[in-house]
Amino acid sequence: MAYQISDKLKNMKPSAIREIFKSLTDPRIIAFAAGNPAAESFPSEAFGLLAGEIFEKEAVKALQYGITEGFPPLREFLTERLHERFGCDKESNTTLVVTGGQQGIELTCKVMCNEGDVVICENPSFIGALNAFRSNGATLVGVDMDGDGINIEKLEKACRDNPRAKLLYVIPTFHNPAGITTSLEKRKQIYEIAKKYSLIILEDNPYGELRFAGEEIPTIKSLDTEGIVVYCGSFSKVLSAGMRVGFLSAPHDIAQKIVVAKQVEDVHTNQFFQMLCHAFVTRYDLDEHIASIRRLYKTKSALMIKALEDYMPDCVSFTRPEGGLFLWCTLPEEIELSAFVKRALERFVAVVPGTAFDPEDSGVSHSFRLTYATPTEEQIVTGVKILGELVKDMLAEVK
């Protein structure tokens, strides 16, 4: 039967990343493609102990319906932490618990955009966000990035050219996929442009806790005197991805509408894991736990960069992230990206082609994303070596 699918969904395909993820069941594959945090980043033992206590003492509360805004003690903790560490002023904003940062992004778009409204994004950008915007019928406009964040002239032009622009989506810190961190000066410029063109900024910061080099930079949200920034964060990269607990901080009036929209998506976020997160941050040292993840990624990213320096021809450039999970490699133009990705997979190395991250789906990219979070140290070296050899083989073929 030919179904009449809604206009917003009918041309959408499953995310390339999630599809690649499904194919990763082959244990021979070196998984540079997935966005999975390292298994060592989950406090499994502490969670097991705390889970036992919750099921023993508070099972009914953990298994019964909760309230849409989130488990109150967890919200209180988050409000304080977001205020102190991430500049989300607690007087003028409401903190909500959401079902992963992904839901925070999707809900913000649903609340702010009509079908046909424009969302301006960095190019490249996080595919999960791009598809969330598409699934709400938004039109995406991509703005190229420089080494220190979005290109400001092109951003201003995109704002001028798109009177229906409502939302400006940015990942200023340890960008996915580009591995770039936006400078403070650019953050200020981005904020001013959003103000000038009456855009709401959606600042996505799932990796913000994971800095392993360089200096902390204030969030765009910390500059938000006008109440135009929605800030999204997540426990996925510091406690557990599979539990689906994220959070956001938004001006009260926007937050109130997000609550309404969330209520009809999933009523509330898993109650047990909200209680578990709260128990963890109360009884354990979250900062020490995060410090251990930073050390882990510092080592693994350094190893990957060293391997790229050792095994990649000089014509391949790559970013050097100061935190987060990803780096971004760019091939010389004579190498065809889709063939490269396909042949890498034949050699059992999975990477994500840059085309997946293009807001405007132009099909043109010479870049691919690597993660150092998921693979072992041995796999990092072996995998990069294989990719380096593949680049050399392909260069030899075109010469």
Next chain:
Amino acid sequence: MAYQISDKLKNMKPSAIREIFKSLTDPRIIAFAAGNPAAESFPSEAFGLLAGEIFEKEAVKALQYGITEGFPPLREFLTERLHERFGCDKESNTTLVVTGGQQGIELTCKVMCNEGDVVICENPSFIGALNAFRSNGATLVGVDMDGDGINIEKLEKACRDNPRAKLLYVIPTFHNPAGITTSLEKRKQIYEIAKKYSLIILEDNPYGELRFAGEEIPTIKSLDTEGIVVYCGSFSKVLSAGMRVGFLSAPHDIAQKIVVAKQVEDVHTNQFFQMLCHAFVTRYDLDEHIASIRRLYKTKSALMIKALEDYMPDCVSFTRPEGGLFLWCTLPEEIELSAFVKRALERFVAVVPGTAFDPEDSGVSHSFRLTYATPTEEQIVTGVKILGELVKDMLAEVK
């Protein structure tokens, strides 16, 4: 600041039920209003034991990202059960795990409806579904119910009058809020009308396992030779509401689009609880557990009906459900509903006014919803007695 909220959300308010639920922290309140399952319906002890095992043996799998479609062993179990018990043919349908039945409803609307398309619903209907449709910009058309389900003539007229109708949302079994079960004959008529007018039927069956009287009636999905029914179910009323694990069965092509839409809402449903559900159904006897819930609700519903017979004046009518959580009381016209609900709360009895369940939000209703699931047996008798006295007081005032 005055924000430009999207057209679909700007006039939406938080669900009356969830708002009442928030006010139920006062322990003096008798909670006839909430849709919460009885705390005794949660297999807390078994969940505690199984949780310990999962954290001990499979913590990383439980805490890492999963796949959007759901945890494969749980999906396999559900596919078989839905096939055997609920007529969801496993060859022509895909089973998906969703974040509560609520998400299944919301996603189906997102995938099938453009803004401005019409969803035809029973009047009254489940407020969570109505608001999910509204949040996707759908226009709602309500069709009155008879004692054996939706009025067929009015349904046909609604289909004729609304060429933009795409979806027909029904709760044929133990209807929320009306407590009615649709007869088999009407199920067949509903299916034929949907076929005739090219509508997709969304059959919501969260209470289908909870029959405590009468005979099982085949689902509408079991009649689905054309592939036009999406069937939604949930573990919320049989295992845990707070864990947010539901499921749906849909024709493959629709399911594929639902996966895309789900991916961008929350990536996947909480992985740990999917594993926990699977462990429970594998290691424990789900049917025996459900049988214990049926016995519980049989006793509590009988007690509420007896109390209504004893304490309510004859001018108040009420439904006699054969299963599920709710019954529906209708006041004589001379009693003003909103005053009744307000005064009941002053006497510490919370009920939900029928106006909350009106798809067209007409503000006109003389009915209210009661649940016997949440209150204790003592509260059921006390609460109904208070409501009966209030009706008598209000009747005396208007005479």
